[in-house]
Amino acid sequence: MTELGVVDIREIYRTINDTYGYDFSQFAMTSFKQRLERLMIRNNISNTENLINKIKSGDEFFDLFLYEVSVPSTEMFRDPSLWRWLREEFFQEAVAKSLSKFRIWVPNCVSGGELYSLVIVLHEMDLLEKVEIIATTISNKSIEYIKEGRYDLKKLEVSIENYKRFHGHSDFSDYYKLDRYYAFRDTSYLDSVEFRKQKINFDNSPQNVRLILFRNNLIYFNPTLQEKVLQHMFDCLSANGYLITGIREQIRNAGTGKDFEVVNEAECVYKKRIAV
Amino acid sequence: MDYKAVIIGGSAGSFQVVTRILNSLPKSFPMPVLLCLHRLKHVRSGFVEALSLKSNIPVDEPYDKEQLKPSRAYLAPANYHMYLELANRIALSTEDAVNHSRPSIDLAFITAANAYRQKLIGIILSGANKDGAFGLKKVRDNGGVTIVQDPNECEVRTMTQSTLQLTPVDHVLTTDQIIKFLNKL
Numbered sequence: 001m002t003e004l005g006v007v008d009i010r011e012i013y014r015t016i017n018d019t020y021g022y023d024f025s026q027f028a029m030t031s032f033k034q035r036l037e038r039l040m041i042r043n044n045i046s047n048t049e050n051l052i053n054k055i056k057s058g059d060e061f062f063d064l065f066l067y068e069v070s071v072p073s074t075e076m077f078r079d080p081s082l083w084r085w086l087r088e089e090f091f092q093e094a095v096a097k098s099l100s101k102f103r104i105w106v107p108n109c110v111s112g113g114e115l116y117s118l119v120i121v122l123h124e125m126d127l128l129e130k131v132e133i134i135a136t137t138i139s140n141k142s143i144e145y146i147k148e149g150r151y152d153l154k155k156l157e158v159s160i161e162n163y164k165r166f167h168g169h170s171d172f173s174d175y176y177k178l179d180r181y182y183a184f185r186d187t188s189y190l191d192s193v194e195f196r197k198q199k200i201n202f203d204n205s206p207q208n209v210r211l212i213l214f215r216n217n218l219i220y221f222n223p224t225l226q227e228k229v230l231q232h233m234f235d236c237l238s239a240n241g242y243l244i245t246g247i248r249e250q251i252r253n254a255g256t257g258k259d260f261e262v263v264n265e266a267e268c269v270y271k272k273r274i275a276v
Numbered sequence: 277m278d279y280k281a282v283i284i285g286g287s288a289g290s291f292q293v294v295t296r297i298l299n300s301l302p303k304s305f306p307m308p309v310l311l312c313l314h315r316l317k318h319v320r321s322g323f324v325e326a327l328s329l330k331s332n333i334p335v336d337e338p339y340d341k342e343q344l345k346p347s348r349a350y351l352a353p354a355n356y357h358m359y360l361e362l363a364n365r366i367a368l369s370t371e372d373a374v375n376h377s378r379p380s381i382d383l384a385f386i387t388a389a390n391a392y393r394q395k396l397i398g399i400i401l402s403g404a405n406k407d408g409a410f411g412l413k414k415v416r417d418n419g420g421v422t423i424v425q426d427p428n429e430c431e432v433r434t435m436t437q438s439t440l441q442l443t444p445v446d447h448v449l450t451t452d453q454i455i456k457f458l459n460k461l
Binding site: 028029030031034035071073074078079080158161162165216218219220222223226246247248249250 | 317318320337338339340341342353355356359360361362367368369370371378383387390
């Protein structure tokens with residue numbers, strides 16, 4: 001296996017930026033290196049030069065590249081206590097009583113685990129009609145993958161356990177079918193979701209969003225980019241909009257942290273604070 | 277030699293050993309201690325509190341990109357990999373489990389070895405999985421100091437024995453000897 005050095009990685013950044021205008025240079029170096037090495041193994045690419053040539057070869061490989069350097073969500077209903085809170089404390093108030101459609105944005109969808117958990121919760125609360133969900137992804141392959149519904153069996157087992165801890169209202173097996181190697185999620189629940197392609201700089205972001213579900217994505221950025229992205233999320237939220245991050249992503253460290261107030265500390269739920 | 281960090285990996289049977297080590301370190305231990313211990317994915321709280329009870333140095337589960345400080349211990353949080361990033365920072369990740377583990381000891385050790393090279397001390401303790409063996413080899417390949425708990429003392433030997441099969445190490449030590457070694461740093 002090739003181990004990539006800092007010089008190799010910088011060259012890869014440069015190639016991507018020159019060819020496609022995507023700037024990866026502020027991604028967290030260690031994770032990005034791991035993703036690149038993994039991608040090289042999976043696609044039989046033996047060295048940096050070959051990878052660079054493949055990247056330059058055109059959109060088809062580059063879309064695969066974008067898909068494979070992104071980290072998919074781990075399993076459905078990760079942190080069941082957050083999902084319970086959303087159901088019992090949040091959606092009941094915020095969505096059920098909302099006069100207009102409640103806009104939710106799930107940025108950087110890679111495998112759809114978070115998105116699918118979200119639609120299940122809303123479906124079980126009979127609130128799918130009251131929301132407008134926008135899922136953005138950086139690769140077309142992610143959209144295809146999510147719409148196909150294929151799900152890794154290894155992740156299914158933990159998802160089932162998580163759903164039990166969430167105290168879901170159904171039997172989790174209502175939501176998928178098994179074949180020999182995969183589970184297939186019932187994608188009819190995604191019918192009302194709008195999928196949008198985004199670049200890694202979050203162009204094309206929805207505006208006036210009431211809730212952004214953005215867990216365990218900031219960890220893949222360096223502190224400078226984290227701050228920039230948080231500012232962007234802040235701008236996309238409506239007045240009193242909510243942002244949810246992963247439980248080890250501390251936005252108080254970031255420069256924009258002062259603009260968010262903590263709603264639920266344990267689950268990292270923040271609310272946009274409007275300057276008076 | 278001026279070391280930058282100690283990293284400890286363990287699984288089944290390592291809790292008591294880690295507790296004893298933390299209990300015996302001086303309050304002014306001159307570097308950070310990174311702890312990558314296998315734990316239940318869905319149990320977020322309790323572990324760091326249990327380790328803190330008898331520890332002489334503060335034990336925390338770090339936030340992403342947190343800066344490491346000496347005289348503190350950092351426990352890999354449940355269901356995250358813990359990497360060493362440039363500039364002495366922790367980076368967390370939710371990538372796939374490695375050796376069925378997240379946190380994976382291999383990944384923590386590999387990234388720490390890349391960051392600190394010969395200035396790292398790696399210690400593998402009792403455990404029922406081979407996770408950690410390759411990681412300690414990487415510490416050695418980068419010139420760091422490698423220590424394995426004496427398998428005869430381990431509650432479960434799989435982890436230490438797999439490590440010793442994969443790589444030569446600098447020391448095979450009992451818990452008491454590990455404690456003595458660390459106290460001389």
